[in-house]
Amino acid sequence: MGIADELIENNAAYAATFEPEPQGAPSRQVAIVACMDARLDPLPVLGLEVGQAHVIRNAGGIVSNDALRSLVISQRKLGTREVVIVQHTACGMMTITDEGFVEELREDVGEAPSWAPGAFGDLEQSVRDSVERVRSDPFLVDTAHVRGLIFDVQTGAVREVV
Numbered sequence: 450m451g452i453a454d455e456l457i458e459n460n461a462a463y464a465a466t467f468e469p470e471p472q473g474a475p476s477r478q479v480a481i482v483a484c485m486d487a488r489l490d491p492l493p494v495l496g497l498e499v500g501q502a503h504v505i506r507n508a509g510g511i512v513s514n515d516a517l518r519s520l521v522i523s524q525r526k527l528g529t530r531e532v533v534i535v536q537h538t539a540c541g542m543m544t545i546t547d548e549g550f551v552e553e554l555r556e557d558v559g560e561a562p563s564w565a566p567g568a569f570g571d572l573e574q575s576v577r578d579s580v581e582r583v584r585s586d587p588f589l590v591d592t593a594h595v596r597g598l599i600f601d602v603q604t605g606a607v608r609e610v611v
C-alpha cells in the first residue's frame with residue numbers, strides 16, 4: 450500500500466472537526482515563498498494560521514518563474530501586498546549544481562529538461578537574488594515590501610538577510 454492511501458484515510462479525522470475558512474484571499478495580505486524542505490513549516494514559523502497567507506513552495510524557496518506566476522496572481526487577484534521569502538540552512542539545493550544535475554538527467558533520460566534546477570552555493574546570495582527578482586518584476590503590484598529570511602533548521606529561528 451502506498452503512502453497516499455494512508456493519507457486519504459487520515460483525512461476522515463481531519464474533516465470530522467474541519468471549520469471552513471470564510472474566504473480564499475489571505476487575511477494578512479502576505480505571500481510567502483519557501484523551500485519545500487520537510488523540516489520547514491512556514492505558517493507556524495512566522496506565527497501565521499490557515500487563511501492568513503499564501504504559501505508558495507518549491508525546491509530551494511527560490512523566486513522561480515513559476516513562483517513569480519503565483520505571486521502575480523496572489524497580488525493582482527487575491528490582494529496580497531507583501532512578500533516574505535524563507536530559505537533555510539542545510540538546504541539540499543546547496544549540495545547539487547545545475548550543471549551536474551542537468552548532466553545527470555541528460556545521461557539518464559537522453560535529453561535536458563526545459564527548466565533550470567535552481568541550485569545555489571551561497572545561501573545568503575540566493576535569498577538576495579530572489580528578493581531582487583521580486584523587486585524587478587514588472588507584473589507585480591507591490592515590489593517595495595519584500596523581505597528575505599533564512600530559517601535555521603537547528604534552532605527554529607529566522608534571520609533576516611534583506
Ligand SMILES: [Zn+2]
Pocket residue numbers: 484485486508509510537539540541542
Ligand atoms: Zn531547502
